Amino acid sequence: MIRFRLKELLAEKGFQENRRVTLDEVSQETGIHRTTLSKIANQRGYNTGTESIDRLCAYFDCKVEDIIEYVPISDTPKSAD
Known part of the structure; x- marks a missing residue:
């Protein structure tokens, strides 16, 4: 499964710049709709x-592998039924 690291990147950028970086700000700077960013950040398997991905790389000045990572299905937490 592909996992997005958007929340981590937001936290890192906020820490480096000593401020809170919001999805609204990222949306305005990248042109990616706020709803899409929310799904990337919160919806498993989105x-x-x-x-x-290209726009996020440009915004965070990072590589693709800093935004997404492969997590084997066996390593993902099981959902409670």
């Missing part, structure tokens, strides 16, 4: 296009 699928987004390479254009969004």
